[in-house]
Amino acid sequence: xxxxxxxxxxxxxxxxxxxxxxxxxxxxxxxxxxxxxxxxxxxxxxxxxxxxxxxxxxxxxxxxxxxxxxxxxxxxxxxxxxxxxxxxxxxxxxxxxxxxxxxxxxxxxxxxxxxxxxxxxxxxxxxxxxxxxxxxxxxxxxxxxxxxxxxxxxxxxxxxxxxxxxxxxxxxxxxxxxxxxxxxxxxxxxxxxxxxxxxxxxxxxxxxxxxxxxxxxxxxxxxxxxxxxxxxxxxxxxxxxxxxxxxxxxxxxxxxxxxxxxxxxxxxxxxxxxxxxxxxxxxxxxxxxxxxxxxxxxxxxxxxxxxxxxxxxxxxxxxxxxxxxxxxxxxxxxxxxxxxxxxxxxxxxxxxxxxxxxxxxxxxxxxxxxxxxxxxxxxxxxxxxxxxxxxxxxxxxxxxxxxxxx
Amino acid sequence: xxxxxxxxxxxxxxxxxxxxxxxxxxxxxxxxxxxxxxxxxxxxxxxxxxxxxxxxxxxxxxxxxxxxxxxxxxxxxxxxxxxxxxxxxxxxxxxxxxxxxxxxxxxxxxxx
Numbered sequence: 105x106x107x108x109x110x111x112x113x114x115x116x117x118x119x120x121x122x123x124x125x126x127x128x129x130x131x132x133x134x135x136x137x138x139x140x141x142x143x144x145x146x147x148x149x150x151x152x153x154x155x156x157x158x159x160x161x162x163x164x165x166x167x168x169x170x171x172x173x174x175x176x177x178x179x180x181x182x183x184x185x186x187x188x189x190x191x192x193x194x195x196x197x198x199x200x201x202x203x204x205x206x207x208x209x210x211x212x213x214x215x216x217x218x219x220x221x222x223x224x225x226x227x228x229x230x231x232x233x234x235x236x237x238x239x240x241x242x243x244x245x246x247x248x249x250x251x252x253x254x255x256x257x258x259x260x261x262x263x264x265x266x267x268x269x270x271x272x273x274x275x276x277x278x279x280x281x282x283x284x285x286x287x288x289x290x291x292x293x294x295x296x297x298x299x300x301x302x303x304x305x306x307x308x309x310x311x312x313x314x315x316x317x318x319x320x321x322x323x324x325x326x327x328x329x330x331x332x333x334x335x336x337x338x339x340x341x342x343x344x345x346x347x348x349x350x351x352x353x354x355x356x357x358x359x360x361x362x363x364x365x366x367x368x369x370x371x372x373x374x375x376x377x378x379x380x381x382x383x384x385x386x387x388x389x390x391x392x393x394x395x396x397x398x399x400x401x402x403x404x405x406x407x408x409x410x411x412x413x414x415x416x417x418x419x420x421x422x423x424x425x426x427x428x429x430x431x432x433x434x435x436x437x438x439x440x441x442x443x444x445x446x447x448x449x450x451x452x453x454x455x456x457x458x459x460x461x462x463x464x465x466x467x468x469x470x471x472x473x474x475x476x477x478x479x480x481x482x483x484x485x486x487x488x489x490x491x492x493x494x495x496x497x498x499x500x501x502x503x504x505x506x507x508x509x510x
Numbered sequence: 511x512x513x514x515x516x517x518x519x520x521x522x523x524x525x526x527x528x529x530x531x532x533x534x535x536x537x538x539x540x541x542x543x544x545x546x547x548x549x550x551x552x553x554x555x556x557x558x559x560x561x562x563x564x565x566x567x568x569x570x571x572x573x574x575x576x577x578x579x580x581x582x583x584x585x586x587x588x589x590x591x592x593x594x595x596x597x598x599x600x601x602x603x604x605x606x607x608x609x610x611x612x613x614x615x616x617x618x619x620x621x622x
Contacts, residue, residue: 135556297561299554358555368557405558417557 106191107198113328114196114203120319121210123312125152125217131309131371132221135364135416138301139498140225141508147220147232151213154233155240159209160184166245167208168195171255176246194254196326207323208248215244215272221416222280223287223488225298226495229503231488235478239279243474247275247467262456263463264437264446266335267324269379269429270467277423278471280414286479287488289413291495298415303363310367314343317374321381331442335381339374342381342393346373349397357405365401368421372400375425380433383445388436392429399428427464434460511606511622512580516571517545517599518591523569529590530573535583538573549597568599574606574622 129148133141155163161183169177181187189200196204216236223232250258251265258270265271290298300306321339325332350369355361376396377389384392403420414420434457437448447453482488489495494502501507518526523540530538544565551564575583584601591599611621 299561300556360555362555364556408559
């Protein structure tokens with residue numbers, strides 16, 4: 105039975121989530137050098153086209169279509185066959201199925217865009233498109249089905265993920281780690297200064313991401329109800345707590361609070377609360393945000409020590425955030441907050457924490473291994489990196505024949 | 511004729527320009543440059559990565575004067591640009607063979 109309020113809310117949320125992708129483009133673009141701004145923006149922006157077409161042709165059916173052994177949806181909804189205005193029997197039963205389909209499409213778009221921060225400033229455009237498309241088909245769609253699809257095997261084991269701590273943030277973070285290892289560091293890494301060229305652009309992107317995140321997490325209730333409000337509140341509180349904590353830790357550790365630190369902390373808090381948003385109390389969300397601030401800060405600092413060129417910290421913020429948030433859900437989840445969820449450790453349920461850790465291991469290993477193999481194959485067949493000369497010239501000119509600032 | 515090139519701290523530009531104006535020097539060329547000498551660069555921190563920025567922004571002034579004015583003008587610039595701290599800059603004096611004013615074709619002293 106279609107509810108007008110729910111339909112309007114999820115449609116508006118879909119719009120909010122779409123806005124996160126150009127927001128992410130700006131967030132990333134501010135952190136690269138001025139010769140790579142457009143190349144970096146394009147890697148996020150073009151996902152709107154590439155993944156939307158993939159999604160309506162096969163992605164939605166693979167993710168949410170009739171289950172095959174808990175592993176993947178079959179292709180009976182190929183090209184949106186039978187996906188129309190009638191509500192689905194299994195998903196979001198109070199809104200037209202095409203609303204649910206387009207809302208989920210926005211998640212599929214931003215997930216491969218998140219990975220691009222790891223290989224910023226050095227990947228050719230054509231193999232990037234190929235990788236993102238194959239990755240979405242082989243990693244995103246199955247993992248989405250395991251956790252959110254009816255009959256998905258991780259969902260059947262009791263793994264919970266409210267809005268994408270595993271499906272979005274851990275898959276992209278694990279893929280980012282594989283990309284860092286396969287592509288290697290940027291030319292001059294550790295010797296040259298790779299300073300962000302425009303941090304105000306990054307802050308603008310942070311604002312758009314935060315705004316969009318209300319649709320990402322709030323909308324994941326798939327109805328305009330109390331759970332949506334709980335998720336909305338959790339999202340905001342974790343974002344603010346993450347920003348406060350990162351800034352504070354950096355101030356103590358480095359003697360100066362930085363703008364990039366504040367922006368990074370906000371994104372860390374928002375990413376970390378994503379799996380938990382609709383399942384935890386406001387005070388738990390604050391604790392999750394605070395943990396995100398200090399743990400993601402430590403992860404990013406650790407990266408600098410080990411010398412991996414995860415250029416824009418996809419692993420340290422989204423990968424680690426997804427892991428921490430999913431485990432935190434195992435600790436802080438409460439049926440009193442959301443009767444449709446689980447009780448966590450603090451409510452006396454140890455088993456659920458174990459289930460969540462199992463989910464992290466399965467998704468993390470699967471996404472890492474598949475991404476590594478995909479990247480290796482594409483590298484062997486067509487080559488992933490730009491030439492040394494083009495890397496010095498910058499992607500804007502070498503891949504797109506234009507420059508951002510004239 | 512001599513060319514005076516002065517590398518100074520950016521915030522001292524107005525003082526130097528005013529002092530030169532008072533001396534009757536009514537023209538100069540300015541560039542924003544970066545460089546380092548004894549003054550150390552500064553540190554910038556981005557997500558915990560520390561970058562040492564060696565090249566510090568400076569202003570380079572170039573002006574041509576008659577040989578007889580050189581000592582006076584150099585001292586004028588020096589006094590106006592002085593803070594007493596490392597990084598105040600340097601002044602170079604170079605010989606100039608010829609000056610030509612594009613508009614009129616005047617040369618030498620008249621063209622300065």
